[in-house]
Amino acid sequence: MLxxxxxxxxxxxxxxxxxxxxxxxxVHRVYxxxxxxxxxxSSTTEEGIERWCFPCRTHYPHEPxxxxx
Numbered sequence: 001m002l003x004x005x006x007x008x009x010x011x012x013x014x015x016x017x018x019x020x021x022x023x024x025x026x027v028h029r030v031y032x033x034x035x036x037x038x039x040x041x042s043s044t045t046e047e048g049i050e051r052w053c054f055p056c057r058t059h060y061p062h063e064p065x066x067x068x069x
């Protein structure tokens with residue numbers, strides 16, 4: 001009898017919503033503060049790289065990270 005062993009890769013989990021059933025891509029999270037009558041609008045981009053699924057990338061502000069291969 002022939003025995004074969006397969007390595008099981010852990011599921012990739014979205015760092016934003018926690019979904020583990022979709023492909024994720026690296027992004028920088030962006031925090032946006034909308035303009036108000038007494039405050040100008042602004043945004044802050046985080047330096048850390050997170051991995052987000054497609055729904056999170058379509059709903060939340062972010063900057064894609066280009067990975068050099």
